[in-house]
Amino acid sequence: AQTVTQSQPEMSVQEAETVTLSCTYDTSESDYYLFWYKQPPSRQMILVIRQEAYKQQNATENRFSVNFQKAAKSFSLKISDSQLGDAAMYFCALRDGATNKLIFGTGTLLAVQP
Amino acid sequence: ETGVTQTPRHLVMGMTNKKSLKCEQHLGHNAMYWYKQSAKKPLELMFVYNFKEQTENNSVPSRFSPECPNSSHLFLHLHTLQPEDSALYLCASSVPLDGSNYGYTFGSGTRLTVV
Numbered sequence: 100a101q102t103v104t105q106s107q108p109e110m111s112v113q114e115a116e117t118v119t120l121s122c123t124y125d126t127s128e129s130d131y132y133l134f135w136y137k138q139p140p141s142r143q144m145i146l147v148i149r150q151e152a153y154k155q156q157n158a159t160e161n162r163f164s165v166n167f168q169k170a171a172k173s174f175s176l177k178i179s180d181s182q183l184g185d186a187a188m189y190f191c192a193l194r195d196g197a198t199n200k201l202i203f204g205t206g207t208l209l210a211v212q213p
Numbered sequence: 214e215t216g217v218t219q220t221p222r223h224l225v226m227g228m229t230n231k232k233s234l235k236c237e238q239h240l241g242h243n244a245m246y247w248y249k250q251s252a253k254k255p256l257e258l259m260f261v262y263n264f265k266e267q268t269e270n271n272s273v274p275s276r277f278s279p280e281c282p283n284s285s286h287l288f289l290h291l292h293t294l295q296p297e298d299s300a301l302y303l304c305a306s307s308v309p310l311d312g313s314n315y316g317y318t319f320g321s322g323t324r325l326t327v328v
Binding site (some may be wrong): 103132134136141142143144145146149190192194199200201202203204205206 | 215246255258269301321324
């Protein structure tokens with residue numbers, strides 16, 4: 100069975116600082132995709148960044164980047180120059196390339212202190 | 214707005230009521246999903262529709278009844294719910310099974326409270 104684990108229920112970061120959110124996963128598939136979603140109080144689940152498992156290069160989107168360690172099945176999210184608007188629940192998710200199912204972790208609630 | 218619209222945004226219903234949640238997308242996606250989001254738990258995938266056909270039902274109780282009349286609309290019919298069914302219900306859509314690296318596009322959810 101595929102699982103996604105986020106071991107940090109809550110994190111806090113000072114504005115303009117850098118924070119890293121952890122995620123580990125388990126799958127027996129070779130074809131899969133990994134995602135980080137952000138869910139602010141508005142409840143809208145917003146895609147932050149994606150990573151194809153077959154790509155060795157870590158994905159980056161502006162202030163957001165990932166550290167993808169395939170052998171360790173680790174997929175952490177780094178937020179640089181944190182802003183107040185980054186405060187939200189962050190979910191790590193795994194998409195099985197064969198079934199298209201998206202499996203989520205329990206989320207990490209990020210607070211940004213001014 | 215992401216292109217996936219859910220109504221109503223909030224719903225309070227009694228255990229004997231019948232209500233429906235609606236989800237609509239005009240993104241050209243052919244796969245649609247219902248998720249249940251409860252506090253302190255991972256999002257639970259409830260139902261999957263591909264090209265209007267239900268392809269997954271994750272042991273969801275029969276008091277939840279999905280309907281997908283076309284690729285753009287998805288409903289979740291509710292009847293005789295229990296208080297533990299109170300949660301945020303999220304709808305999502307995607308391009309199905311094409312090996313795309315795109316994730317799902319989500320709606321804003323319906324906050325359901327069963328009293």
